[in-house]
Amino acid sequence: MSYYSNASQLYFDFVYDQYLNVHSESKYLLDLINVIDWSVVPNFIHKRGRLGYSNQSILKALFVQKVKGFNTRELIYFLRTNPKFAQAIGFDPINNFVPSEATFSVFKKKFDTSFLFEIIAHSIQKGIDEGIFDPNNLCIDSYPISFRSFFNNKKSHGKFMNQKEYYSRPIQANFGVKPVSNSKPVYDKHGNQKQSISYFGFKAHTLSFFNVPIFTFVSPASHHDKNYAFPLLHKTIDLLNLHGFNLLADAAYDVYDFVHLETDSIAFIPLRISSKKPFLFLSYCFSFLSS
Incomplete structure (x- = not known):
């Protein structure tokens, strides 16, 4: 293969990567996630031992599950096959750092849902302040x-x-x-x-x-x-x-x-x-x- 063909291939790879960064599904999901203020949820609650997965990361993954209509197995497959997106929300599929079905199940049972009300309220208040929602x-x-x-x-x-x-x-x-x-x-x-x-x-x-x-x-x-x-x-x-x-x-x-x-x-x-x-x-x- 000639040098010219290699250069062309590198150019098209670069253009393709740029296109995905702007128009990909992962970009759309990350934009949705970044609109929400997740800081009201403590990242880790454990006082001793291994920290495990971040609460905010698991919540973001469950948010993706609802947006995409995935079941838990489909969600895990999506995270494993989209490593850049998984890393962006706090996981690392390359090092096998992705929650299992059991982890998601335990999280749903133990998570304090009052945090969800605060997340929703903060997002809605932001929409009211910016004139998007009419609270009257x-x-x-x-x-x-x-x-x-x-x-x-x-x-x-x-x-x-x-x-x-x-x-x-x-x-x-x-x-x-x-x-x-x-x-x-x-x-x-x-x-x-x-x-x-x-x-x-x-x-x-x-x-x-x-x-x-x-x-x-x-x-x-x-x-x-x-x-x-x-x-x-x-x-x-x-x-x-x-x-x-x-x-x-x-x-x-x-x-x-x-x-x-x-x-x-x-x-x-x-x-x-x-x-x-x-x-x-x-x-x-x-x-x-x-x-």
Whole structure:
């Protein structure tokens, strides 16, 4: 091979490396990771013995897992086959310094999730300060989380049994009700379209800036929405110091008193027919119009 061809090959390798540094998937993931402030999480908690893996590094790897939709084995394979990226977040696959499945599993069980709330709050506060998020309008709602189960299989309808008898171990999931989409109607045995159907699983309660979710709590499907509105609002107010906002929610979240009296804010929530607060709701409306 001539000197010219070697020089050309070296040039194209250089251009290819430069292109990957700017447009590669690893660059995109690192940009996402660098936007987040991980410093609220202590790197190491061990007081003696071998330090092991950094908490921040494992959290960054789990963040990549969520972004990419990997299972744990796929995540480990991704870290081992992308050594530059793995080194950038604190691992070293060349020296076999990558967590195992067991390490990730133990970390998830022992990690203090309160650190995650602080990470989320810091990132959201940064977005508020830069004018990306509008904290004046909040909304809260829930959505069903069902999973593959005997009780969610249409072929099993009419054959229901007690979940305590079906599952060998106790589980937190139970029965709840979810609305039926108009695009996928469901009919009863008389041919009438159903407005809602039962399901077996969980329910996610999310507080958001309209289309930007802030915090989410997960509960068994049968738990009432109102029970999770208060901890969501408390968490948001404590970590983001929000006051004077407008809250939009459905009738299940009956939190007029707390929103109006404790946060000096307005709650736009439709009243139930059985509600005993029509005059209180009108006073909220008048106070909002007069402000």
